[in-house]
Amino acid sequence: VAALSAAVAAAMAVTKAAAFSAHVLTPMQERGKADSEAGKFGKAPKKCVVTGGTGFVGQRLVEMLVERGAERVVSFDVVPPPDNVWRHPAIEYVVGDLCDLEAVEQAVRGADCVWHNGACVGPYHPVEVYSRVNVGGTKNVIAACRKHGVKKLVYSSSPSTRFTADAQDVDGLTEEEMPKLPQAAYVQDYAKTKAEGELLVRAECDDALLTIAVAPHQVYGPRDNLFLPNLLEVAGLGKLRVFGGGKNRICFTYVDNYCHALILGERALYQGSPALGKFYIATDGETHPESQGFCEFWKEMEKVIVSLGFTSIMAKVHLPAWFMLTLGWLCDVVGSCLGRKFKLSKFAVRMLIMHRWFRIDAIKRDLGYQPLVGFGEGWTDTVGWFRQYWLPTFSASASGLTGDVARQTQRKIDIQSASALSSDKTD
Secondary structure, three states: OHHHHHHHHHHHHHHHOOOOOOOOOOHHHHHHHHHHHOOOOOOOOOEEEEEOOOOHHHHHHHHHHHHOOOOEEEEEEOOOOOOOOOOOOOEEEEEOOOOOHHHHHHHHOOOOEEEEOOOOOOOOOOHHHHHHHHHHHHHHHHHHHHHOOOOEEEEEOOHHHHOOOOOOOEEEEOHHHOOOOOOOOOOOHHHHHHHHHHHHHHHOOOOOOEEEEEEEOOEEOOOOOOHHHHHHHHHHOOOOOOEOOOOOEEOOEEHHHHHHHHHHHHHOOOOOOOOOOOEEEEOOHHHOOEOOOEEEHHHHHHHHHHHOOOOOOOOOOOEOHHHHHHHHHHHHHHHHHHOOOOOOOHHHHHHHHOOEEEOOHHHHHHHOOOOOOOHHHHHHHHHHHHHHHHHHHOEEEOOEEEOHHHHHHHHHHHHHHHHHHHHHHHO
């Protein structure tokens, strides 16, 4: 309990001192408001609940629900909201733990729909935290929805749940062509627990509680606090190199596009819908540089890196895939012996060298999804935001690097870990 209290206090103290002291109306919110005023989209449910509501995706989803007419949106998260969140009268920010059933029940009471986005994300958590939050927390959300008669539950899943244990290429697959769940083995603990959570939600789909699972792939956008900050910090130190041949294909999902898909997921929850209890992937689709629905990962990274004034990675020596996989394996072995998680791992290397792109025929057919923002526009917005708001906060030194956005992710990891340890002691 003391560890959890200390972690929360530290998060609040640093958050209040963050560089982003005022709410920043991003280009995506300007579009969202204009679209809502023009009546482009149907009205959102009156009362909505978003778990993980102060995270990168969750925060934007909360905003979009309000922009589309929701009268009350509860943002439920284990970390306090930063000072720069949108303080709209329709939004209620609730600090609570998914592992606390009573807190979850209080949050969802009276909701028309719950969007379950809260999770331990990324490869840096202890195994027990993944399980307790991604599986145990999901069980609590389902139980709370059942108890209070919530009719709809939209689960934010991950395509990594379908990656094979040896991370084989995913080169333009549809949902039907991917491995079925549950798999005998998973590529990483995060993927395993997200798969378990997804299966729980989809299995609950019945007349009383309609459910659906929707996933993005490599979500990006302004305020990203995990994907781009981690890569850009290494690039800023001059230590980033292209892994392998640098031609691996990937698809991205702009954060507005994913939130739009999540909202469409709620609208697809009605009796007789073809989407009931199913899993869908949303990406930027045909708006990618390659019209089939993908781009070259390292080429796009190069654009961001050079735009921010960092040294080109394409001009540097590329590191062979076999060498990096071996190094990643060694880091995994050493980390296991020391009880530590290294950013360089075999999993991380595989993610940076494999093909990872998906076709989105199913979500277009069943949910009527189309990307709101094309990849070129979304990528430009994102680079511009990082240049204006992230770059001034970045500093590099021989001992490491810091940036306010990346530290926000580490604070959440610290709180979730402390929460899991505290719960273990009281079980």
